[in-house]
Amino acid sequence: MTERSPDWGSRTKTLALIAVAILGAGFLWLISDAFSLLLIAFLFAFVASFPIRSLMRLGLGRGVSLAISYVGVLVVVTLLLVFGIPALLSSLEQVDWAAIAEALSEWAAETLEAIRLVTVFGTTYDLSELVDPVLEMLSSSDPGQAVSVDLDRLLELFSTGAGVIFGVASALVGSLVEFFTILVIAIYFSIFLPAARAALPAAVPEAHRSDIDHLVDRMWLVLDQYASGMLRVGLFIGGLTWIGLWILGVPGAFFLGAIAGLLNIIPTLGPILAGVPGTVIALVQGSNRFEDINRLWFAVIVIVWYFVVQQVETQLATPRIMGGAVRLSPLLVLLGVIVGLQVGGILGALIAVPVLLVVREVLRYAHAKLLDEDPYPPDTESAVVGELDSVAEVVAE
Numbered sequence: 346m347t348e349r350s351p352d353w354g355s356r357t358k359t360l361a362l363i364a365v366a367i368l369g370a371g372f373l374w375l376i377s378d379a380f381s382l383l384l385i386a387f388l389f390a391f392v393a394s395f396p397i398r399s400l401m402r403l404g405l406g407r408g409v410s411l412a413i414s415y416v417g418v419l420v421v422v423t424l425l426l427v428f429g430i431p432a433l434l435s436s437l438e439q440v441d442w443a444a445i446a447e448a449l450s451e452w453a454a455e456t457l458e459a460i461r462l463v464t465v466f467g468t469t470y471d472l473s474e475l476v477d478p479v480l481e482m483l484s485s486s487d488p489g490q491a492v493s494v495d496l497d498r499l500l501e502l503f504s505t506g507a508g509v510i511f512g513v514a515s516a517l518v519g520s521l522v523e524f525f526t527i528l529v530i531a532i533y534f535s536i537f538l539p540a541a542r543a544a545l546p547a548a549v550p551e552a553h554r555s556d557i558d559h560l561v562d563r564m565w566l567v568l569d570q571y572a573s574g575m576l577r578v579g580l581f582i583g584g585l586t587w588i589g590l591w592i593l594g595v596p597g598a599f600f601l602g603a604i605a606g607l608l609n610i611i612p613t614l615g616p617i618l619a620g621v622p623g624t625v626i627a628l629v630q631g632s633n634r635f636e637d638i639n640r641l642w643f644a645v646i647v648i649v650w651y652f653v654v655q656q657v658e659t660q661l662a663t664p665r666i667m668g669g670a671v672r673l674s675p676l677l678v679l680l681g682v683i684v685g686l687q688v689g690g691i692l693g694a695l696i697a698v699p700v701l702l703v704v705r706e707v708l709r710y711a712h713a714k715l716l717d718e719d720p721y722p723p724d725t726e727s728a729v730v731g732e733l734d735s736v737a738e739v740v741a742e
Contacts, residue, residue, distance in 0.1 A: 397535065415532060595627055
């Protein structure tokens with residue numbers, strides 16, 4: 346009979362943990378260049394888990410549900426390419442980009458002239474050395490011509506310019522290869538997600554496995570509610586913005602609605618940024634439905650509509666669709682988004698709130714254990730037991 350392996354002492358365990366941490370850091374460094382791609386694939390797989398779960402609840406096997414879901418993803422992407430892009434291009438053609446560029450250039454020149462001499466506490470500072478080069482650059486360029494697009498000339502280039510055709514084809518092939526790479530990685534994530542979920546509790550001592558199992562379920566639940574909620578809220582806000590701007594007669598309303606829906610994914614800052622292009626277009630072009638309205642007042646009306654949409658989202662859509670499990674302090678969300686932008690750009694801002702939600706659940710668990718309290722008392726958990734059981738059942742299959 347083989348003798349039992351001797352237990353590690355505290356020093357050996359400490360050294361082993363340090364070695365694992367070093368190896369983990371080294372692994373993250375090795376994949377740092379592909380981290381964005383892996384993260385996008387994981388987010389893709391996470392979103393795909395919703396239709397997979399729904400199909401499994403109808404009695405289909407996991408493999409069949411996964412195949413149907415990803416075929417559906419390809420169908421949706423194809424439909425977006427066939428119908429969505431032409432609709433966006435048609436909407437973009439309604440916007441006079443040359444006029445907007447010229448207006449922004451004039452505004453920048455006037456602003457620079459206004460700050461040429463700045464007085465602070467009685468002392469006047471001459472900023473001509475900084476202002477003059479920028480003004481010279483603005484005066485020597487034609488911003489309107491820079492953004493004007495001659496469709497006939499573009500078609501001519503495509504028909505006669507082999508280099509242009511090759512460049513566009515190369516970019517298109519590269520984008521398709523990257524998309525299918527992300528899709529394949531996402532499929533692997535979806536396949537191995539149940540095994541990874543089951544392995545997490547098994548990695549801790551048996552006495553703590555029930556707690557860790559419950560903690561993972563809670564983290565999955567809040568991420569599930571956040572992702573599905575943001576998708577539905579984004580579609581709702583995008584549609585509401587589009588309808589309101591279309592009624593007002595703002596050029597490019599469909600494009601602006603799509604921008605509003607996409608930017609809504611970035612908490613706090615997204616809805617504010619979404620209102621900028623619509624306001625600028627309203628100020629420069631006015632309304633194509635109510636032509637007698639003063640453009641300045643029309644821009645104010647558009648700002649008011651964006652404000653109304655934001656209030657509908659904050660007060661009605663987000664609380665009802667996403668529920669209380671994903672509520673965070675607005676200040677904490679803003680700080681998280683700013684830090685995410687600094688660390689990982691747009692992708693960092695997108696994952697800021699999910700990371701905060703996971704950290705919140707971990708801190709709640711650690712806080713209860715430090716105070717020798719039950720982290721999951723029955724009286725406070727009864728409201729989410731059904732959802733937790735549903736999530737655990739589907740993920741474990």
